[in-house]
Amino acid sequence: MAQEVRGIIARAKGEPVSLETIVVPDPGPGEAVVQIQACGVCHTDLHYREGGINDEFPFLLGHEAAGIVESVGAGVNDVAPGDFVILNWRAVCGNCRSCLRGRPQFCFNTHNATQKMTLTDGTELSPALGIGAFCDKTLVAAGQCTKVNPAAAPEVAGLLGCGVMAGLGAAMNTGQVGRGDSVAVFGCGGVGDAAIEGARVAGAHTIIAVDLDDKKLEWAKNFGATHTINAANEDPVEKIREYTGGNGADVVIEAIGLPNVYEQAFYARDLAGTVVLVGVPNPEMKVELPFIDIFGRGGALKSSWYGDCLPSRDFPMLIDLYLQGRLNLDGFVSERINLEDVEAAFHKMESGEVLRSVVMIDGVSA
Ligand SMILES: NC(=O)c1ccc[n+]([C@@H]2O[C@H](COP(=O)([O-])OP(=O)(O)OC[C@H]3O[C@@H](n4cnc5c(N)ncnc54)[C@H](O)[C@@H]3O)[C@@H](O)[C@H]2O)c1
Ligand SMILES: [Zn+2]
Numbered sequence: 321m322a323q324e325v326r327g328i329i330a331r332a333k334g335e336p337v338s339l340e341t342i343v344v345p346d347p348g349p350g351e352a353v354v355q356i357q358a359c360g361v362c363h364t365d366l367h368y369r370e371g372g373i374n375d376e377f378p379f380l381l382g383h384e385a386a387g388i389v390e391s392v393g394a395g396v397n398d399v400a401p402g403d404f405v406i407l408n409w410r411a412v413c414g415n416c417r418s419c420l421r422g423r424p425q426f427c428f429n430t431h432n433a434t435q436k437m438t439l440t441d442g443t444e445l446s447p448a449l450g451i452g453a454f455c456d457k458t459l460v461a462a463g464q465c466t467k468v469n470p471a472a473a474p475e476v477a478g479l480l481g482c483g484v485m486a487g488l489g490a491a492m493n494t495g496q497v498g499r500g501d502s503v504a505v506f507g508c509g510g511v512g513d514a515a516i517e518g519a520r521v522a523g524a525h526t527i528i529a530v531d532l533d534d535k536k537l538e539w540a541k542n543f544g545a546t547h548t549i550n551a552a553n554e555d556p557v558e559k560i561r562e563y564t565g566g567n568g569a570d571v572v573i574e575a576i577g578l579p580n581v582y583e584q585a586f587y588a589r590d591l592a593g594t595v596v597l598v599g600v601p602n603p604e605m606k607v608e609l610p611f612i613d614i615f616g617r618g619g620a621l622k623s624s625w626y627g628d629c630l631p632s633r634d635f636p637m638l639i640d641l642y643l644q645g646r647l648n649l650d651g652f653v654s655e656r657i658n659l660e661d662v663e664a665a666f667h668k669m670e671s672g673e674v675l676r677s678v679v680m681i682d683g684v685s686a
């Protein structure tokens with residue numbers, strides 16, 4: 321039977337979000353209902369609220385989540401009720417041209433639940449990134465549930481569901497950072513700091529963090545930055561060359577999504593080095609670079625979607641590294657909050673006070 325639970329809804333562009341009753345259907349074929357335990361507040365939730373993604377209001381926000389599978393529909397074999405899972409927004413199809421060529425991490429046909437969650441008046445909800453997890457329970461495609469070791473706390477595990485995975489993967493998967501590499505990361509929010517952490521775990525020798533905010537640069541050191549540059553006071557390209565023997569970094573990661581920063585990243589890299597764009601640009605932005613420099617500097621200019629992760633391969637491995645004390649995920653959780661506090665968390669995110677506020681669905685004591 322369909323269930324009524326609480327959820328955080330964005331009803332209209334720019335309006336504060338509200339806590340409402342939502343209706344979650346029983347899982348149909350290939351679907352699962354998940355009891356959410358924790359869900360991080362990500363910039364993309366705010367982008368939805370601001371109408372920056374599309375106009376399909378009302379949105380059920382939240383997508384960086386972990387929880388327990390409550391029930392599954394027909395034909396679901398990979399997860400079962402009681403499993404501890406991280407939700408992912410790239411459930412691979414197995415049949416598209418990329419999957420068939422053995423590259424499921426780039427799947428071009430990722431899928432979500434077929435049925436819709438609704439408000440009590442029947443209005444269909446658009447779940448953020450096909451998840452919608454600022455709620456007690458959500459309906460997803462079973463492939464969006466990735467089982468991991470339940471010894472990890474949900475507020476930590478859920479982080480891998482979006483921004484932290486994007487950053488870790490930008491370094492480890494897309495950038496292919498290896499032992500002894502020099503790495504520079506522009507932007508030290510949750511995504512950039514995760515790229516720094518990923519570079520550290522991958523064995524980078526020099527890790528240079530660039531931001532405009534000294535507080536962010538201090539936090540970046542906790543994740544393994546060996547050098548920091550405040551680009552408001554110093555030319556980041558010159559300083560990165562200085563910290564890398566005059567050459568530039570082997571891998572430079574842009575974790576902001578700004579054309580001028582992308583240009584800095586382009587020139588801050590060594591010959592034959594790699595630039596990884598993980599920051600998300602808006603549709604109006606343009607980059608202009610001398611064509612001869614694109615050729616003459618060699619190497620690779622890459623973009624990273626969700627850290628080019630394959631959830632089934634990467635989530636369990638990263639949670640195991642975390643449980644072994646080899647991956648710092650705790651450092652991303654700035655505060656634990658209640659479902660009612662999402663709007664306030666958006667303001668903290670905008671003012672740069674937090675890396676991640678994480679909603680604890682069962683609540684936190686004041
Ligand atoms: N590719 C993906 O799959 C994916 C997934 C999640 C998020 N993202 C994107 O990653 C980006 C970063 O996300 P976040 O949550 O870390 O954001 P954030 O706002 O927390 O961090 C951005 C950081 O960049 C700094 N900054 C801004 N302008 C700068 C400049 N000119 N030079 C140096 N530093 C500057 C800010 O001070 C801030 O610390 C966003 O664009 C987000 O949409 C991408
Ligand atoms: Zn596919």
Ligand SMILES: [Zn+2]
Binds near residue numbers: 363364365482483
């Ligand atoms: Zn996100």
